[in-house]
Amino acid sequence: MKIKVINRSQHSLPEYQTALSAGLDLRANLEEPVTLGSLERKLIGTGLFIELPEGYEAQIRPRSGLAFKYGLTVLNSPGTVDADYRGEIKVLLVNLSTQAFTVENGERIAQMVIAKHEQIEWLPSESLTDTERGAGGYGSTGKK
Numbered sequence: 001m002k003i004k005v006i007n008r009s010q011h012s013l014p015e016y017q018t019a020l021s022a023g024l025d026l027r028a029n030l031e032e033p034v035t036l037g038s039l040e041r042k043l044i045g046t047g048l049f050i051e052l053p054e055g056y057e058a059q060i061r062p063r064s065g066l067a068f069k070y071g072l073t074v075l076n077s078p079g080t081v082d083a084d085y086r087g088e089i090k091v092l093l094v095n096l097s098t099q100a101f102t103v104e105n106g107e108r109i110a111q112m113v114i115a116k117h118e119q120i121e122w123l124p125s126e127s128l129t130d131t132e133r134g135a136g137g138y139g140s141t142g143k144k
């Protein structure tokens, strides 16, 4: 599937890193490195603008390596890019570690998954179909 893109970044277009990757790694597009102190959050630009077809969204997700090694994650994960959004794709990073982390220009900071979604119509009702689970949740089935 082809997606229209404007690349105003200093970097090449995001790529799938392996043959069957779901996510395209997004690179920070920075004039200078950005440091996130412990528990600090910052919006990082990618310089990318896309036009998704109707019925598709782009999800902005953390990279597990950065999360595991540095406590760096996407605060609003998964970020949602709507099909009618025409602004720059940005990544809201948060540093959940005790150490500062510096993001360098061009660093792969997050990944973007393009996904199909539905838009629904409400069917207002007085009751819902019975199920075995009923209202049980939040650990109702136990641990083991």
Ligand SMILES: O=c1ccn([C@H]2C[C@H](O)[C@@H](COP(=O)(O)OP(=O)(O)OP(=O)(O)O)O2)c(=O)[nH]1
Binding pocket: 060, 076, 078, 079, 080, 081, 082, 083, 085, 088, 089, 090, 091, 092
């Ligand atoms: O990680 C993200 C999340 C969102 N966006 C852009 C695309 C999305 O279509 C728009 C709005 O996002 P969202 O609906 O999550 O934010 P909101 O706080 O509800 O803002 P709005 O009132 O503009 O919808 O911001 C990004 O670039 N990166």
Ligand SMILES: [Mg+2]
Binding pocket: none
């Ligand atoms: Mg919104």
